Amino acid sequence: MAVYTDVAADELAEFLKHYDIGELLSYKGIAEGVENSNFLLHTTAGSFILTLYEKRVAKNDLPFFLGLMTHLASNGISCPQPVKNKSGEALSTLAGRPAAIINFLEGVWPRKPNATHCAGVGEALAKMHLAGKGFAMSRANALSVSGWRPLFEQAASRADEVQPGLRGFIETELDYLEGGVWPKNLPHGVIHADLFPDNVFFLGDQVSGIIDFTFACNDLLAYDVAICLNAWCFESDCSFNVTKARALLAAYGRERELSEAEQKALPVLARGAALRFLLTRLVDFLNVPAGALVRPKDPLEYARKLRFQQGVSSMRDYGIAASGLVA
Amino acid sequence: MAVYTDVAADELAEFLKHYDIGELLSYKGIAEGVENSNFLLHTTAGSFILTLYEKRVAKNDLPFFLGLMTHLASNGISCPQPVKNKSGEALSTLAGRPAAIINFLEGVWPRKPNATHCAGVGEALAKMHLAGKGFAMSRANALSVSGWRPLFEQAASRADEVQPGLRGFIETELDYLEGGVWPKNLPHGVIHADLFPDNVFFLGDQVSGIIDFTFACNDLLAYDVAICLNAWCFESDCSFNVTKARALLAAYGRERELSEAEQKALPVLARGAALRFLLTRLVDFLNVPAGALVRPKDPLEYARKLRFQQGVSSMRDYGIAASGLVA
Numbered sequence: 001m002a003v004y005t006d007v008a009a010d011e012l013a014e015f016l017k018h019y020d021i022g023e024l025l026s027y028k029g030i031a032e033g034v035e036n037s038n039f040l041l042h043t044t045a046g047s048f049i050l051t052l053y054e055k056r057v058a059k060n061d062l063p064f065f066l067g068l069m070t071h072l073a074s075n076g077i078s079c080p081q082p083v084k085n086k087s088g089e090a091l092s093t094l095a096g097r098p099a100a101i102i103n104f105l106e107g108v109w110p111r112k113p114n115a116t117h118c119a120g121v122g123e124a125l126a127k128m129h130l131a132g133k134g135f136a137m138s139r140a141n142a143l144s145v146s147g148w149r150p151l152f153e154q155a156a157s158r159a160d161e162v163q164p165g166l167r168g169f170i171e172t173e174l175d176y177l178e179g180g181v182w183p184k185n186l187p188h189g190v191i192h193a194d195l196f197p198d199n200v201f202f203l204g205d206q207v208s209g210i211i212d213f214t215f216a217c218n219d220l221l222a223y224d225v226a227i228c229l230n231a232w233c234f235e236s237d238c239s240f241n242v243t244k245a246r247a248l249l250a251a252y253g254r255e256r257e258l259s260e261a262e263q264k265a266l267p268v269l270a271r272g273a274a275l276r277f278l279l280t281r282l283v284d285f286l287n288v289p290a291g292a293l294v295r296p297k298d299p300l301e302y303a304r305k306l307r308f309q310q311g312v313s314s315m316r317d318y319g320i321a322a323s324g325l326v327a
Numbered sequence: 328m329a330v331y332t333d334v335a336a337d338e339l340a341e342f343l344k345h346y347d348i349g350e351l352l353s354y355k356g357i358a359e360g361v362e363n364s365n366f367l368l369h370t371t372a373g374s375f376i377l378t379l380y381e382k383r384v385a386k387n388d389l390p391f392f393l394g395l396m397t398h399l400a401s402n403g404i405s406c407p408q409p410v411k412n413k414s415g416e417a418l419s420t421l422a423g424r425p426a427a428i429i430n431f432l433e434g435v436w437p438r439k440p441n442a443t444h445c446a447g448v449g450e451a452l453a454k455m456h457l458a459g460k461g462f463a464m465s466r467a468n469a470l471s472v473s474g475w476r477p478l479f480e481q482a483a484s485r486a487d488e489v490q491p492g493l494r495g496f497i498e499t500e501l502d503y504l505e506g507g508v509w510p511k512n513l514p515h516g517v518i519h520a521d522l523f524p525d526n527v528f529f530l531g532d533q534v535s536g537i538i539d540f541t542f543a544c545n546d547l548l549a550y551d552v553a554i555c556l557n558a559w560c561f562e563s564d565c566s567f568n569v570t571k572a573r574a575l576l577a578a579y580g581r582e583r584e585l586s587e588a589e590q591k592a593l594p595v596l597a598r599g600a601a602l603r604f605l606l607t608r609l610v611d612f613l614n615v616p617a618g619a620l621v622r623p624k625d626p627l628e629y630a631r632k633l634r635f636q637q638g639v640s641s642m643r644d645y646g647i648a649a650s651g652l653v654a
Contacts, residue, residue: 009435025433031356040355106352108336
């Protein structure tokens with residue numbers, strides 16, 4: 001949960017005078033988002049989310065995130081739309097921090113995703129990938145292969161405190177993934193890169209919106225699919241649910257066909273995706289600041305997921321027949 | 328901030344079927360309330376607050392709190408109104424905890440209260456005291472004089488870790504307040520007992536509502552006034568602002584005249600009120616559980632306020648002329 005910076009009522013009311021979204025009725029710090037401070041605003045014009053971007057988010061990246069949401073929303077994706085102020089700016093400053101207002105999306109995120117949810121996210125992800133085409137800005141993925149060793153070096157000396165042998169386990173995997181197996185010539189574009197269940201809203205069985213583009217970047221589209229496989233298709237005991245995987249992959253494939261090369265690469269992409277979250281969680285876990293109000297996520301969840309992915313040899317292990325996915 | 332217990336979307340949707348408040352659209356854990364988990368719900372019928380009562384709140388007290396809100400609301404006080412389920416119950420169970428839904432009050436609480444806010448809270452408090460008459464249930468104040476020494480005993484051995492000399496300072500004050508100075512025959516009734524700025528909402532300069540009755544009980548009405556003097560009329564450097572005090576007391580007096588005896592007792596009540604929050608904050612400060620997501624409040628703020636109140640001899644020191652308050 002996250003409210004790192006509080007905002008005074010009169011300061012916020014003054015800030016809102018620069019927008020055309022009515023008078024402030026209430027605002028509540030909400031327990032969503034780990035990187036930023038988020039408030040749910042009620043105004044006479046409706047509900048909005050105010051985000052104050054804290055230190056961990058590079059200020060230079062904000063125009064990419066805000067521009068992407070505007071682009072996706074205008075291309076039919078249900079995602080928050082940045083509200084521009086009277087000067088036409090989506091990005092402003094409040095309480096000494098970069099600040100943006102986006103419209104509020106109704107919907108609830110599934111705490112225990114079922115196969116229907118997995119189909120929903122597969123479809124939504126493919127549509128997002130298609131809608132991302134033509135977005136003019138780009139942003140490199142700092143958390144792809146070349147970014148992993150620096151993360152590992154931050155955590156290596158203390159990794160075995162978390163689990164004996166963890167350091168060697170990660171190092172072996174890192175050597176493997178850096179050794180030329182990572183695919184290069186697959187379709188690429190804008191990916192979400194963090195499409196966990198808490199970033200996908202549903203109303204009933206239908207996806208009502210995708211949120212939180214703080215990790216969005218340009219990378220292999222199939223890498224985004226791999227991140228979702230890890231985030232959506234494991235049970236809480238880290239056993240893999242092929243019914244959910246099949247639902248996710250089949251729904252994705254109906255919107256955007258995964259090429260043969262992408263399908264072949266998916267297991268190694270899923271290993272990389274598992275390692276990426278293992279590493280960032282490990283670094284966070286070992287560096288909880290004194291007085292932190294955020295509980296770090298369990299890195300070992302992703303060590304277990306990585307072990308599963310190391311044993312996958314083809315799409316068959318994800319519940320997809322040898323003939324592959326056909327749109 | 329507080330969300331101790333998360334709720335699954337399907338569990339919540341199921342729970343809401345027992346109420347007549349429409350379909351669930353969204354729910355967000357909110358960073359308000361220290362004792363309980365609170366969620367802001369949007370349904371097709373409007374906005375509501377869902378509270379899950381955590382361990383620190385005695386289950387037996389919940390009917391008092393919920394009944395009081397219903398009573399006050401039906402007597403013209405703007406406070407949250409418990410929503411009864413289809414069985415006519417305001418109190419139910421969700422995620423293994425006692426749970427209640429109340430309607431959502433728009434408004435913002437003042438981070439830096441000014442004299443207008445102080446007048447607002449004074450008026451609202453007096454109206455609440457008048458509206459509380461005729462409420463049939465009662466609840467003893469566990470945090471009045473007889474409750475302070477047990478709190479002190481929990482913290483005494485470690486008090487000087489927080490500030491050298493703090494243990495002796497508290498003990499002397501406790502001896503004084505237990506020594507027969509505490510008034511007995513003043514008007515009593517239902518008091519809020521925790522009417523800090525974050526529990527009073529404003530729209531513009533007007534109070535739009537009073538929330539959080541988790542400490543409400545039966546006690547001296549003037550003790551509630553004393554709590555508010557401490558909570559609203561000090562600057563952030565703990566200097567006392569007589570303009571704010573005068574505004575608060577005068578506005579209170581216009582609705583409900585403070586008797587001569589109450590006015591005379593106010594300084595000692597304010598000392599007791601300061602000691603009460605000093606003690607509970609000290610106990611909390613010394614007992615932050617591992618992994619707590621709540622930052623404890625500063626006990627020394629209330630030591631400084633207590634020192635001020637020890638030097639007060641009459642209402643003159645609160646900015647009220649010798650003739651006293653006349654309604």
